[in-house]
Amino acid sequence: MNRRSFLKCLSSGAVASTLLPSISFADTDSPEIAITMDDPHTLASGPLSNDQLSNNILDAFSRNNNLKIALFVNAGRVDSEEGKALIDKFDSAGHMICNHSYSHYNYHSDRITYKQYSEDFLRCDSYIKLFKSYRRLFRYPLLREGNTLEKRDQMRALLDKHSYRNGYVTVDNSDWLIDRLLRNELGKDPSLVLENVKQFYVKHMIEQAAIYNEMAQKLYSRNVKQTLLTHFNLVNALFLGDLIKEFINLGWEVIDAPEAYSDPVFMEKPDIIPTGDSLIKALARESTSFDAIPDPPGENEDFVEREFLAAIAEKH
Numbered sequence: 435m436n437r438r439s440f441l442k443c444l445s446s447g448a449v450a451s452t453l454l455p456s457i458s459f460a461d462t463d464s465p466e467i468a469i470t471m472d473d474p475h476t477l478a479s480g481p482l483s484n485d486q487l488s489n490n491i492l493d494a495f496s497r498n499n500n501l502k503i504a505l506f507v508n509a510g511r512v513d514s515e516e517g518k519a520l521i522d523k524f525d526s527a528g529h530m531i532c533n534h535s536y537s538h539y540n541y542h543s544d545r546i547t548y549k550q551y552s553e554d555f556l557r558c559d560s561y562i563k564l565f566k567s568y569r570r571l572f573r574y575p576l577l578r579e580g581n582t583l584e585k586r587d588q589m590r591a592l593l594d595k596h597s598y599r600n601g602y603v604t605v606d607n608s609d610w611l612i613d614r615l616l617r618n619e620l621g622k623d624p625s626l627v628l629e630n631v632k633q634f635y636v637k638h639m640i641e642q643a644a645i646y647n648e649m650a651q652k653l654y655s656r657n658v659k660q661t662l663l664t665h666f667n668l669v670n671a672l673f674l675g676d677l678i679k680e681f682i683n684l685g686w687e688v689i690d691a692p693e694a695y696s697d698p699v700f701m702e703k704p705d706i707i708p709t710g711d712s713l714i715k716a717l718a719r720e721s722t723s724f725d726a727i728p729d730p731p732g733e734n735e736d737f738v739e740r741e742f743l744a745a746i747a748e749k750h
Contacts, residue, residue, distance in 0.1 A: 465647050466687045467660040468694035469495070469503040469678075470603065471670070472534055472573065474520055475511040479668040480617045481624075484516075487671045488523055494675035496527070501678070504661070504691035506534035506573040506601060509561040525565040530691055532571040532601050533558045541574060541589070542581040542708055548588045555592070571601035571695065577663075579709035586709050602700055602713035603663040604650070606730075607642040608738045609635070613669040615742045626746065632673045634745035636680050638732055643681070645730050646714045650699075652724075653717055659689065659697035660714075 471491070479487050495501040505524045512521055513536075525531055536557040539546045555572065562568050572593055579600075580586030593600065612635050619626050643660060650658035664670050681688050694700075704716035718724045731737045 463657055464685055464687045465643075465657045465660065466689050466694065467605065467643060467662050467681060468689050468691040469501065469664060469674075470506065470573075470601070470661050470691060471503055471664045471666055472506045473508045473511060473538075474505060474517075474524070474666040475508075476514065476516045476520060479613075479671065480620050482668060482671055484520065487666070487668065488520055490671040491666065491674060492523060492527055494678060495529070497675060498678050498688065500528075501688060502528055502530065502690040502692065504530040504532050504569070504571060504601060504695070506532045506571075507558065507562050508534045508538050508575070509536045509558040510538065513561065521562075521565060525567045528567060530569045530571065531562050531565040531567045532569050532573065533562055533598070534573045535575050536561070538575040540576055540578055541585065542576075542578040542710070544581070548585050551585075551589065552592050555589075556596075559596070569692075570596065570598040572598050573601040573603070574710060577603055577606065577710045577712070581708045583707055586707065590703065599695070599700065600703075600713075601695075602661060604658065604660045604699075604712055604714045605643045605646045605662045606712040606715070606733060607639055607663055608732055608735070609639065609663070609669060610665050610667065611735055611738050612638065612742060613665065613667040615739060616669050619746060628672065630746045630748055631669070631742075632676055634742055635669055635673050636677050638738070638741075639677050640680060640684065642730060642732050643686070645732075646712060649718050649727075650714050653714070653721060654699070658699050658714065659694040661691070661694050 476484050478484055482490070495503060505521075507521060512518065521531060533555065536554045539551055539554055541551055580589060616631055639662070643662065647657065647660060650660070664674065678688055699713065702713065702717060704713070704720045706716060706720050709716065715727060718727045
């Protein structure tokens with residue numbers, strides 16, 4: 435499905451203008467968005483060392499009014515002295531340290547039982563609870579909350595038992611894929627024009643935010659405090675600061691993650707099976723206000739790869 439078909443399905447074509455990177459929200463209530471980040475790790479990412487990667491990312495937040503994010507820790511990737519030192523950097527800067535499981539299991543897999551998944555969740559909790567900025571938010575790996583009613587409700591009950599809430603994403607995107615494509619291209623051509631990559635990445639993330647903001651407005655007749663999915667990777671180390679500036683230029687208010695999670699929408703528990711993806715998309719699929727809700731084209735791997743390769747081939 436192309437962009438035009440998606441938008442027609444979403445709201446009879448009414449949101450087409452929100453996909454333009456030059457759109458400004460200054461004449462309406464400012465939409466709000468917070469940064470969340472998954473999967474910190476201790477591996478070098480392309481041309482940057484792990485220290486450079488983390489420093490670049492943390493600098494992007496400190497340069498923007500000491501913005502506070504939610505860091506969702508996949509503890510198996512940082513269960514070492516080096517890993518602990520990495521999480522300490524975010525903890526010392528006051529960023530929320532949250533649970534993203536220990537082993538990053540796919541809860542939609544028939545091979546992964548509730549027992550395995552719950553034990554893995556608790557193993558991560560034991561790791562992150564030692565940090566002072568520890569918060570009881572759990573983000574399901576791959577945003578997959580269960581492929582059966584029984585598995586879904588068992589985990590929801592466990593979260594309640596341990597005073598946890600779901601650390602929902604509202605704005606899903608393909609930053610992880612753009613990062614993979616970037617590293618692949620750099621491996622072939624270290625002189626790759628990074629300006630092209632930056633423009634593509636920023637445009638992609640803004641478009642995704644516009645789509646989900648429009649969807650939330652249709653659901654709630656207001657601007658929901660959005661939570662943007664990002665990952666601890668090269669593309670964000672290079673360009674996350676540029677993305678934050680572009681959000682601000684377009685009239686968005688970039689807010690701290692604790693403020694975003696105070697929005698009542700994050701208390702919702704969509705009653706659909708399988709459960710997962712963006713909270714906004716899940717609520718739209720549950721709602722009778724929508725017909726079928728397709729995935730935005732920016733979440734289609736083939737589409738994103740084609741667009742990325744076309745963008746980096748452009749001459750300036």
